[in-house]
Amino acid sequence: DWLIDVEPAKFVVATEYLREATEGDPYSIGLTQANGSGPFTWSLLSGQLPTGMTLVQQGDMFVLSGTPQAGSAGTYPFTVEVADSAGTAQRTLELEVTPEPFALPFVDSFSTNNHWKLGQDWAIAATTGFVGTGVSGLGYPAAEPAHDYTPGNSDDQVLMTTPGAEEPVARMAPTYAMSPKIDCSGINDVQLRFRRFYSGYLGMDKLRIQITTDGANWDEVWTPPYTQGGVCDIEWSLIQVDISQWAANKPWVRFRVTIGPFVHYYASSQGFCGWVIDDFEVRETPISSPITAHDFELSSAGTWVNPVDNNSYPIAYPQHVHSWSVKVDNPTAQAITIDSIECAVLLDTPAGSGNWWDGPPYYCSADCWYDMGPWVLSQPVTVSAGATDVVVSGTYDFAGSLAQYWLVVFKADIYLRGMQGSEPLEITAQEKFVPNYQPMPGLYVWESASGTTPIHNGAVPAGLRDFGSIATGGNSGWLNIVLENTMSSDLTIGTPTLSGPDAAEFALWTQSITNPISGGSTTYFAVMFLPTSVGVKTATVEFTHNAGNTSSPFTFDVSGLGSANSPILSVHETGPSGAQIGYNSPPAGGRQFGQQDINAGQTSALTIYIENAGTVNLVLGMPTLTGNNASAFVLNTTGFQTTLVAGASTTFTVAFDPITTGIQSAMVEFTHNDPGTTSAFVFGLEGEGIIAAPLIAVSEGAAYGNTIQPGDAPAQGRQFGTQDVAAGRTTWVRIFVRNDGWNGLALGTPTLGGSNPGDFVLDTAALPGVLAGLSITWFDVAFDPTAKGLKQATVSFSHDDTTVANPFTFEVEGYASDPSGVTITTPALPPAQLNEPYSAQLGATLGTAPYTWALHSGSLPAGLTMDAAGVVSGIPTGSHGVTQFDVEVTDTANGTEVRTIQLIVQPPVGFIGKEQGTAGGGCSADSHGGYWMGMLLMLLAAGAFLRRRA
Numbered sequence: 001d002w003l004i005d006v007e008p009a010k011f012v013v014a015t016e017y018l019r020e021a022t023e024g025d026p027y028s029i030g031l032t033q034a035n036g037s038g039p040f041t042w043s044l045l046s047g048q049l050p051t052g053m054t055l056v057q058q059g060d061m062f063v064l065s066g067t068p069q070a071g072s073a074g075t076y077p078f079t080v081e082v083a084d085s086a087g088t089a090q091r092t093l094e095l096e097v098t099p100e101p102f103a104l105p106f107v108d109s110f111s112t113n114n115h116w117k118l119g120q121d122w123a124i125a126a127t128t129g130f131v132g133t134g135v136s137g138l139g140y141p142a143a144e145p146a147h148d149y150t151p152g153n154s155d156d157q158v159l160m161t162t163p164g165a166e167e168p169v170a171r172m173a174p175t176y177a178m179s180p181k182i183d184c185s186g187i188n189d190v191q192l193r194f195r196r197f198y199s200g201y202l203g204m205d206k207l208r209i210q211i212t213t214d215g216a217n218w219d220e221v222w223t224p225p226y227t228q229g230g231v232c233d234i235e236w237s238l239i240q241v242d243i244s245q246w247a248a249n250k251p252w253v254r255f256r257v258t259i260g261p262f263v264h265y266y267a268s269s270q271g272f273c274g275w276v277i278d279d280f281e282v283r284e285t286p287i288s289s290p291i292t293a294h295d296f297e298l299s300s301a302g303t304w305v306n307p308v309d310n311n312s313y314p315i316a317y318p319q320h321v322h323s324w325s326v327k328v329d330n331p332t333a334q335a336i337t338i339d340s341i342e343c344a345v346l347l348d349t350p351a352g353s354g355n356w357w358d359g360p361p362y363y364c365s366a367d368c369w370y371d372m373g374p375w376v377l378s379q380p381v382t383v384s385a386g387a388t389d390v391v392v393s394g395t396y397d398f399a400g401s402l403a404q405y406w407l408v409v410f411k412a413d414i415y416l417r418g419m420q421g422s423e424p425l426e427i428t429a430q431e432k433f434v435p436n437y438q439p440m441p442g443l444y445v446w447e448s449a450s451g452t453t454p455i456h457n458g459a460v461p462a463g464l465r466d467f468g469s470i471a472t473g474g475n476s477g478w479l480n481i482v483l484e485n486t487m488s489s490d491l492t493i494g495t496p497t498l499s500g501p502d503a504a505e506f507a508l509w510t511q512s513i514t515n516p517i518s519g520g521s522t523t524y525f526a527v528m529f530l531p532t533s534v535g536v537k538t539a540t541v542e543f544t545h546n547a548g549n550t551s552s553p554f555t556f557d558v559s560g561l562g563s564a565n566s567p568i569l570s571v572h573e574t575g576p577s578g579a580q581i582g583y584n585s586p587p588a589g590g591r592q593f594g595q596q597d598i599n600a601g602q603t604s605a606l607t608i609y610i611e612n613a614g615t616v617n618l619v620l621g622m623p624t625l626t627g628n629n630a631s632a633f634v635l636n637t638t639g640f641q642t643t644l645v646a647g648a649s650t651t652f653t654v655a656f657d658p659i660t661t662g663i664q665s666a667m668v669e670f671t672h673n674d675p676g677t678t679s680a681f682v683f684g685l686e687g688e689g690i691i692a693a694p695l696i697a698v699s700e701g702a703a704y705g706n707t708i709q710p711g712d713a714p715a716q717g718r719q720f721g722t723q724d725v726a727a728g729r730t731t732w733v734r735i736f737v738r739n740d741g742w743n744g745l746a747l748g749t750p751t752l753g754g755s756n757p758g759d760f761v762l763d764t765a766a767l768p769g770v771l772a773g774l775s776i777t778w779f780d781v782a783f784d785p786t787a788k789g790l791k792q793a794t795v796s797f798s799h800d801d802t803t804v805a806n807p808f809t810f811e812v813e814g815y816a817s818d819p820s821g822v823t824i825t826t827p828a829l830p831p832a833q834l835n836e837p838y839s840a841q842l843g844a845t846l847g848t849a850p851y852t853w854a855l856h857s858g859s860l861p862a863g864l865t866m867d868a869a870g871v872v873s874g875i876p877t878g879s880h881g882v883t884q885f886d887v888e889v890t891d892t893a894n895g896t897e898v899r900t901i902q903l904i905v906q907p908p909v910g911f912i913g914k915e916q917g918t919a920g921g922g923c924s925a926d927s928h929g930g931y932w933m934g935m936l937l938m939l940l941a942a943g944a945f946l947r948r949r950a
Contacts, residue, residue, distance in 0.1 A: 013091035047078025101183035134271030142199035161274035171260030286426035317440030318400030442547030467560035469676025475530035490516035494544035531562030561676025568614035593687035602657035621671030629664035658689025695741030720814030729784035748798030783814035788821025789896025822847025842870035847891035858885030
């Protein structure tokens, strides 16, 4: 015998936690005790309740109830006591009263703590510009900003982690800064917008922003667009997130800014400063569609051609004020006004998964802004109802960039903001440019016209400045030399002069020069060759000026051949009065064909006119095309004459007919016998092959990753595998959408449909309404099951690529596991017998009854059916044997399970078959009969075994 002494259960106040209350909202909760013996007596020992709240005993409970009054927000600790006949118990509780939800727009500049709940290491404090020891993938130090973002605010107050210090090496649990409640009632489209300045080792530090509508369940609304690597902001970056799917029409939402948990295992992931946030806003999403901005252009005197893809980009010159323009279309019935702008300058990062090891570290700056100078709107612009191509313009004072970004492509995302009636408006457009390593020359000099063939200081004769052969006693035409002032201040030009041994063989026209030349304006003078004797003649043109970043005096050489009794080659575009074409001249004028759709055939033909301005026959070779892209141009030499008498002319034509996309160039060349011009005579052609339409391409994991075709079944990452319903969502699978065409691609917001759309989630915050040509965007999909079973859904979004099925759809799939989910308990059904009535019930447990049954795959034996209650019944017909089929059970929570069921159909009673092919006349069971006899013996043995166990 044993005597066990058990201590009686302790008498305690059982309530340990109080849910929060809100000003103006009725509140009630009953405090209870555990153990003891009634009756119980409750009392408030100490502390103060919010105004409008009381504690009143009702039966054995102490009920805290009432409506907290306006202005009562705060934390209220109090101590209660409960007594029974044997003793008392006490507990200190804490009631938090939150303010009445803030109306939209909610804007917080953190000058004070506007009811944020700050977790460990979070603070609303002044930033100091502290610099940590961490370094980003681009070499930037981890740092806090020196000042806050808020325009016109000098208190430097921000929301931040670890002010003036680095993040710890490890956080064992996440830490949050939680916003007050914000009322989104009656608002269908809601946007979160904030300014961010952070540094962290992303993918490890777990920086994210979450939202709740009930205080218990939290969804991620923003995470960084890259998954691994050190990232350090060097300027305040604007983040805007569409949160409509969570916040639309909700009586309140709350946000929490989160960091951790993490452990930094190696030194390169340490020394970062974490979050800094300013100007946290929740607002109604500004109007955008169907109003659009397009053709955003940054003006520059220079362009840079990327040697990798042959794309041309305007050059931004340091300390230069560039002009910009963008066109706006307003197809609505109400005018709009654009009255402010903001422009984000970001690295044009190549497509990839966002990991530093995938390529250049620019991946890790996908949304980090760079302040390279102010963008200014010239003046507010009103765009009338129905108006198109209305120009909005301004200036960009480019200050310059670090050396590592010289001739690196940046993208400028301009935000045009204003109003349509009483509603806010925001539309965007994008331009790309490259920073130059040195300031723009204050003076540009061109042949013939601005933007054609540039003339560099000290240039030798080339292009049209080599006048070729001119008969002695005659003269060439005037060649205009255009002078462009690229400065904002006035430019003064000295009178050009000629020098050199043959200066008298040339003439200048300078009366056309206007002084001073205002910023951005041009003037010109002209030079002519008029030889008086045979032979090569050269001279130097020289003039002084006061332009910055350009040496003075500016000089260039001219040359020509005085000819007697010789042929003289003269080449022009279109005809004798068209633009003259010089030897080896680059594409310009009509020879720059511009963009041509590769499916549209050839451009209009350009006529090349050749004249013999000499006194003897000009002998020509047949024109040919040379160069890597010669096949992209079409030469027509029908009627071309190879011998021209004095004064005669001939022509041929050339056109651009690309079959591939991209910039394509070629040279036209032909031989001749003019002694004053190099033979063969060559000149350049250029055009860009485009697809003048949107062209959609969809892939998984990377911009050029696993291709997804319309209607594709689940595969790769879109087959999510098994996920416990209690574990939350899986990691995001990124779906990239490319526009491989040149026209904008209109994209609808992806949605979920199909069998189980509620078990998957989408993040479409990065997806624009219109994807610019040759651009990439993405959205994310994850599996977040709510009930057990195989879950399938269809992702669908609209687009305007007419060559691809619309909407674009693909399937996703995952299996949800749940130890408490519905489970089939029937491994096999009892045997049936041919021609005899049969009925058996399939069984299930757990989940949420009642259950619904269905045949998932396979077939029941002939004559049997299964109803939704899981009853298999009927009269088996046909042949006997073993049948397997899959059944599916579904509970009311949409949990499912599928199981293979085996059903034996026995032959009729007394069935005896004859052995086929026996030599004697004895009887035996046939093969089926032998099988069934064996099965019956097995069942009898199993029954005997069970009886023995019993």
